[in-house]
Amino acid sequence: MTLHASDMMSPALLITSVAILITMTLALIRAMLGPTVFDRVLALNMMGTKTVLLICVVGFLTGRTDFLDLALLYSLMNFIGMVTLLRFSQVGHFGDSAENSARVDGDTDGEWLLRNEGGDAS
Amino acid sequence: MIALSIISWALLLTGSFFAIVGGIGIVRLPEFFSRMHGGGITDTLGAALIILGLCFAAGGWLVVAKLLMILFFLFVTSPSSCHALARSALSQGVKPVLEIDSVRKSDSLLKNDSVGKHGSLPEVVPVSGSESPND
Numbered sequence: 001m002t003l004h005a006s007d008m009m010s011p012a013l014l015i016t017s018v019a020i021l022i023t024m025t026l027a028l029i030r031a032m033l034g035p036t037v038f039d040r041v042l043a044l045n046m047m048g049t050k051t052v053l054l055i056c057v058v059g060f061l062t063g064r065t066d067f068l069d070l071a072l073l074y075s076l077m078n079f080i081g082m083v084t085l086l087r088f089s090q091v092g093h094f095g096d097s098a099e100n101s102a103r104v105d106g107d108t109d110g111e112w113l114l115r116n117e118g119g120d121a122s
Numbered sequence: 123m124i125a126l127s128i129i130s131w132a133l134l135l136t137g138s139f140f141a142i143v144g145g146i147g148i149v150r151l152p153e154f155f156s157r158m159h160g161g162g163i164t165d166t167l168g169a170a171l172i173i174l175g176l177c178f179a180a181g182g183w184l185v186v187a188k189l190l191m192i193l194f195f196l197f198v199t200s201p202s203s204c205h206a207l208a209r210s211a212l213s214q215g216v217k218p219v220l221e222i223d224s225v226r227k228s229d230s231l232l233k234n235d236s237v238g239k240h241g242s243l244p245e246v247v248p249v250s251g252s253e254s255p256n257d
Contacts, residue, residue, distance in 0.1 A: 008127045009127060009130060009131075012134045012135065012179075013134070013179075015135065015138060016137065016172060016175075019138030019139075020138070020141060020172075022142055022145060023144065023145035023164060024145075026142075026145030026148060026149050027145060027148060029149055030148045030149050036216060038154055038210065038211040041207055042154075042161050043148065043161075045161065045203055045204070045207070046148060046165065049164065050164070052169075052196065053141075053168070053169055057172070057176065060176055060179060065185060065188075068185065068188040068192065069188070071192050072195065075192060078199070079195070079199035079202075082199075082206070082207075083206060086206045087206075
């Protein structure tokens with residue numbers, strides 16, 4: 001074990017993990033309430049960052065080093081997912097094939113994001 | 123060792139404080155770009171303070187190097203994704219609220235009338251005529 005979660009540090013780690021869980025709950029509330037899709041995406045981004053922090057803190061709390069590798073991987077995956085989602089929301093498709101580009105060239109690209117407000121699962 | 127533990131306690135507790143403040147901000151602030159500010163607090167101050175506190179609690183340079191790598195990636199990826207989110211929201215027509223009256227109006231919408239139950243966009247432009255939010 002290279003981590004020394006001594007008895008002096010474990011209450012602070014417990015308090016920090018509870019605070020991170022409270023923050024994740026608040027972000028989840030915003031993700032449920034969010035009027036636009038962008039509020040939900042913001043809450044999702046915050047959930048991802050807090051998940052990375054929670055993995056680090058729990059790894060220190062249980063004394064396992066390999067949780068830090070999981071946190072590193074999770075932060076990169078979070079970034080890639082966020083950029084993909086935002087690019088999809090901006091241009092309306094993932095690739096740039098010919099028919100998709102021809103379809104998106106109209107002025108209604110991405111309008112479904114603001115129209116989709118009916119409370120259905122978006 | 124005691125000094126390192128005290129520094130780590132202080133950094134972890136300050137980071138937890140800023141994380142909760144940002145979480146309250148993302149729920150309570152009236153419109154989207156203000157909420158983005160609340161999310162930015164947790165992404166920068168909360169994450170940095172908590173990871174620095176873990177660095178002071180760690181024993182071993184490999185753990186510190188991994189934690190600093192996580193901190194570096196968070197500091198690179200979180201502002202860029204926040205920037206992409208703001209640009210995408212602006213290009214899709216979400217307008218920031220600049221006038222204090224409409225801020226108060228959307229705040230009262232947030233308090234009295236539930237924004238989330240109807241799932242409707244809070245009005246960003248002050249409409250002419252009086253509306254009465256039913257309680």
